[in-house]
Amino acid sequence: MYHRFSDPTSLKAQCTYLKHHYELLSMLELSECLRSGRPFPPNAVVITIDDGYRDFLKIAFPIFSTYSIRVTVFLVTDFLDRKLWLWPDVVKYAFGHTPYTAAEVDIPNGRRLSLPLDSSTLRLQAARVTIEEAKTLTNQDRLFLLECLMERLQVKLPREIPEHCQPLRWDEVRSLAQSGVEFGAHTKTHSILSRLSDNQELSNEIVGSKKRIEEQLNAPVLHFCYPNGRAADISDSAVATVRAADFRTAVTTEHGLNLKSSNRFLLRRIGVEPNLPDLYFRQCVAGFRV
Numbered sequence: 001m002y003h004r005f006s007d008p009t010s011l012k013a014q015c016t017y018l019k020h021h022y023e024l025l026s027m028l029e030l031s032e033c034l035r036s037g038r039p040f041p042p043n044a045v046v047i048t049i050d051d052g053y054r055d056f057l058k059i060a061f062p063i064f065s066t067y068s069i070r071v072t073v074f075l076v077t078d079f080l081d082r083k084l085w086l087w088p089d090v091v092k093y094a095f096g097h098t099p100y101t102a103a104e105v106d107i108p109n110g111r112r113l114s115l116p117l118d119s120s121t122l123r124l125q126a127a128r129v130t131i132e133e134a135k136t137l138t139n140q141d142r143l144f145l146l147e148c149l150m151e152r153l154q155v156k157l158p159r160e161i162p163e164h165c166q167p168l169r170w171d172e173v174r175s176l177a178q179s180g181v182e183f184g185a186h187t188k189t190h191s192i193l194s195r196l197s198d199n200q201e202l203s204n205e206i207v208g209s210k211k212r213i214e215e216q217l218n219a220p221v222l223h224f225c226y227p228n229g230r231a232a233d234i235s236d237s238a239v240a241t242v243r244a245a246d247f248r249t250a251v252t253t254e255h256g257l258n259l260k261s262s263n264r265f266l267l268r269r270i271g272v273e274p275n276l277p278d279l280y281f282r283q284c285v286a287g288f289r290v
Contacts, residue, residue, distance in 0.1 A: 001253065001269040002049045005059040011274040014281055015067040018045060022285070027072040027182055027223045031248040034264040045285065047071045048251060048269065050186060050225055052080055052173075054166045060274075061176060073176075074186035074225035074251075077212040079167045086190055088131050089165045090146055090157065095127040096120075098153035105149060107133045108141040135228055139191045139201070170216045177217050184223035185209040185247075192228050193238040202241045210245055222248040229253030229269075239265050257287045 005011060018024060023041040025033075030046050033039070047064070049056055052075040064071050078084050085093075101118040103126070111133065115126040130149070134142045150156065161167070168176075177183060187193070187205040196202055206224065213221045224242050226234050229252040242250045242265055249264045256268035272284050 001251075001271045002047070002060070002273065003051060004053060005055045005274055007274050008059050008063060010276075011060060011063050013278065014272075014274065014276075015063055015069060017278075017282065018047075018069070018285070019067055024069050026070040027184065027249060030258075031222065031264065033260060034249065034262065037260055039260055040258075048184075048225070049073045051076055051086060051190070052168050052186070054168050054172075055164075057168060057172055057176065061179075061181065065179065070180055070182065072182040072184055072223060073168075074184045074223070075168070075173070075209070075213055076186045076188070076190045076227075077209045078188045079190070080170060080173070081212075082161070082167070084189060085157065085161055085165060087134070087142065087146060088127075091131050091134065091149065092124070092127045093157065093162075093165075094149050094153045094155045095123045095130070097155050098123075100153060103153060105130060105152060108137055108145055109133070135192060135233075138195045138197065140197070142191075142195070173213075173216060177219070182223070183213055183217065183221065184225055185213055185221050186225045187227055188212070190227045192233045193226060194233050194235040199237055199241070202235075202238055206238070206241050207245050210247070220246075224250040226250060226252055234266070 022043045022045040025044050025046050027046055047069060049071060052073060056073060076086060079086055095117065098117065103115050103117060105113040105115060107113065113129060113133065116122050117126055134145055137145060173183060186209065188209045189205065191205055193202060193205065196205065210221045224247045226238065231254060234252060249267060251267045251269055253271060254268045255270060258267050270284050270287065272281055
């Protein structure tokens, strides 16, 4: 599971290692194994990328293509429609651009964060702490927190999403699909599904994102990715909605390997990034972490 890409050299090294030591499957091939009960090939690996940032096209896709590696990219559809920034990027932007060197942030759950901001490292740390707090909130409270945070830090978002945070364009998605990239749904707004208030909101996020991608690609969308993806982020109602929407698989961020008996709507993944040290990357892919 990847998210962002910046270092092509490291990604090339990772792809070289994967091609030499693993059998690389597509999500479609994985889903067929799970549906039929057929054993996975030895050392099978599926590569997924979350969110739909444009750095996938600029940095990662040419490398995956060179190595003939098929990947699945999970898209946040309102992000691609330019209706919103991904909300963690809003938090990072706010702390990165505030004129203040310290701030107190009131979280709607009653907690107050006292955050020093007098270095770039501390600003990034403040953003991370605030993001983790926001993940515990209902969708409405999270949106309220973002609004209050921008006001408290005296920051306004620019009209255009900064280049390093930009999503893919739909024409780029169509071109990538024609080149063999598979696309899955990752909700409309990247809301944490267990924090939504009712089944209508769940359907809007899950089914709405599926339909939007299908409209753009004129092809069925078979795979889903739960935002944030930990067990606490995935309600029984969310899983039921995914099943009812005719997805073949759904992936989490719960760490681990999958078996042919795994629940295909709660598949585990292993998070990696291109800049990981070689040995640690190899341990992660093998299912170990030190």
